[in-house]
Amino acid sequence: MPELPEVETVRRGLNQLTVKQPIQGGEVLLARTLAYPADIEQFWQGITGVGISQWQRRGKYLLAQLENDSGKPAGCLGVHLRMTGQLLWVKQDNPLQKHTRIRLLFDGNQELRFVDTRTFGKFWLVPPQIERESIITGLQKLGPEPFDADFSLDYFTQKLNNRRRHIKTLLLDQAIVAGIGNIYADEALFKSGIKPDTLANNLTARQIKRLHQAIIDVLQTAIDKGGTTFSDFLDLLGVSGNYGDTALVYGRKGEPCRVCGTPIEKIKLGGRSSHFCSNCQD
Numbered sequence: 552m553p554e555l556p557e558v559e560t561v562r563r564g565l566n567q568l569t570v571k572q573p574i575q576g577g578e579v580l581l582a583r584t585l586a587y588p589a590d591i592e593q594f595w596q597g598i599t600g601v602g603i604s605q606w607q608r609r610g611k612y613l614l615a616q617l618e619n620d621s622g623k624p625a626g627c628l629g630v631h632l633r634m635t636g637q638l639l640w641v642k643q644d645n646p647l648q649k650h651t652r653i654r655l656l657f658d659g660n661q662e663l664r665f666v667d668t669r670t671f672g673k674f675w676l677v678p679p680q681i682e683r684e685s686i687i688t689g690l691q692k693l694g695p696e697p698f699d700a701d702f703s704l705d706y707f708t709q710k711l712n713n714r715r716r717h718i719k720t721l722l723l724d725q726a727i728v729a730g731i732g733n734i735y736a737d738e739a740l741f742k743s744g745i746k747p748d749t750l751a752n753n754l755t756a757r758q759i760k761r762l763h764q765a766i767i768d769v770l771q772t773a774i775d776k777g778g779t780t781f782s783d784f785l786d787l788l789g790v791s792g793n794y795g796d797t798a799l800v801y802g803r804k805g806e807p808c809r810v811c812g813t814p815i816e817k818i819k820l821g822g823r824s825s826h827f828c829s830n831c832q833d
Contacts, residue, residue: 552611552632552633552634552635552732552733553611553632553636553778554611554730554731554732554733554734554735554778555608555610555611555697555729555730555731555732555735555770555774556735556770556773556774556776556777556778557632557778558608558610558611558612558613558632558730559608559774559778560774560777560778561613561632561638561787562606562607562608562613564640564787564788565603565606565613565615565638565663565787566605566606568640568787569603569606569615569640569657569663570602570603570604570605570606571602571603571604572602572603572657572658573600573601573602573620573657573658574598574599574600574601574602574603574655574656574657575599575600575656575657575658576595576599576656577595577598577653577654577655577656577662578653578654579591579594579652579653580651580652580653580654581652581653581667581670583670584652584653584665584667584670584672584673584674585653585673585674585675585676586673586674586675586687587675587676587677587686587687588676594674594676597625597626597676597678598617598628598655598676600619600620601617601618601619601625601626602617602618602619602620603615603616603617603618603628604616604617604618604622609690609693609696609729610690610693610696610725610729610730611631611632611725611729611730611732612629612630612631612687612689612690613629613630613631613632613638614627614628614629614630614683614687615627615628615629615630617679624679625679626676626677626678626679626681627675627676627677627683628674628675628676628677629673629674629675629676629677629683629686629687630665630672630673630674630675631672631673631689632667632672633667633669633671633672633673634669634671634672635667635668635669635671635672636665636666636667636671636672637665637666637667638663638664638665638787639663639664639665639666639787639788640661640662640663640664640787640788641661641662641664642660642661642662643656643660643661643662644660647664648664648666650666650667650668650670651664651665651666652665652666652667652670652672653665653674675687692725692726693725693726693729694710694724694725694726694727694728694729695728695729696728696729696730697728697729697730697731697766697767697770698767698770698771702728702763704759704760704763707728707759707762707763708756708759710727711751711752711754711759712751712752713752714750714751714752715750715751715752716750716751717747717748717749717750717751717820717821718740718745718747718748718749718750718751718754718762719736719737719740719747719748719820719821719823719825720820720821720823721751722736722739722740722766723736723821723823728766730770731766731770733801733823733824733825734773734798734801734802735766735769735770735773736825737800737801737825737826737827738765738769738773738798738799738800738801739762739765739766739768739769739770740762740765740827740832741799741800741826741827741828741831741832742761742765742768742769742799743758743761743762743764743765744758744761744831744832744833745758745761745762745832745833746827746829746832746833747818747820747825747827747832748818748820748825749833776797800815800826800827800828801826802826803815803826804816804817804826808828808830808831810828810831811828811830811831813828813829813830813831815827815828816828816829
C-alpha cells in the first residue's frame with residue numbers, strides 16, 4: 552500500500568501537471584470506485600468544467616481543492632490509493648491499462664488515469680460549503696502529520712506511555728501519527744534500534760526520542776527518493792520509487808544487515824509482517 556512518501560510524491564507531481572486546468576469530462580469504468588456521490592452522473596455534473604487550484608495531502612489521502620472559472624471554491628476531490636491504486640498522467644490516446652477505473656480528461660489530449668488492480672481505491676467529490684471530513688469520514692480519525700509541530704516529542708511520549716501494545720502495531724495506528732505504514736515503521740524501528748515486538752510501555756525516554764526522530768528522518772529520506780516500489784507503486788509519469796534499493800530491513804528477510812551483517816529476520820505481528828535485525832535492535 553502506498554504510504555506517506557509515495558502519496559506525497561504523487562501530490563507533488565499532481566501540482567506540477569494538473570493545476571489551473573479545467574476538467575473536460577471523463578469516464579467511470581468501475582462504479583464502486585466512487586465512494587461519494589454514488590451516482591456517476593452527479594459526479595460528472597459536479598466536476599466537469601472546474602479546475603484544480605492545488606493538491607494537498609492528509610495522511611494517505613490526496614485532496615484536490617476545486618475552483619470554478621471565476622476562481623471561486625467548487626468543492627474538493629478526494630482520492631485514496633489504498634493497496635494498489637495508481638494515478639497516471641498520460642495521453643488520452645494511450646491504450647487503457649487493464650485495470651483502469653476512472654479517467655479525468657484535460658486539454659492538450661491529456662488525462663489523469665486511475666488504475667487499481669485490487670479495486671480498493673476510492674474517489675470522493677465533496678460539494679462546496681460542505682466540510683470534507685463529513686463526507687471523507689476517514690479524515691476525522693487521523694493523528695498529526697509527522698512533519699507538523701503537533702507531532703512533538705511530548706505528544707509522542709504521551710501516546711506511548713502506559714500502552715501495552717507492540718510498538719510496531721502502534722506506529723501503524725493512523726490515529727497516533729498519520730501516514731506511516733508497514734515499510735516505514737520497520738525502517739524507523741531499525742534506525743532507532745528497537746525491536747518491533749517491544750511493548751510501548753517498556754520504552755525508555757531515550758528510545759522514544761530516537762524513534763520520534765527516526766520517523767521523521769526515514770520519511771524524509773523516502774520522499775527524497777520518490778517513495779518505494781516493491782510491487783505496484785509508480786509516480787504520476789509511471790516511474791518507480793527508489794527507496795526500496797536502500798531499504799535497511801523491509802523486504803530483506805535473510806539478507807545481511809547493512810550495518811552488522813546479521814541476517815534480517817521476519818515475524819508476524821497483528822497479521823502484518825515485521826522485518827528487523829536481532830543484533831542491531833533490542
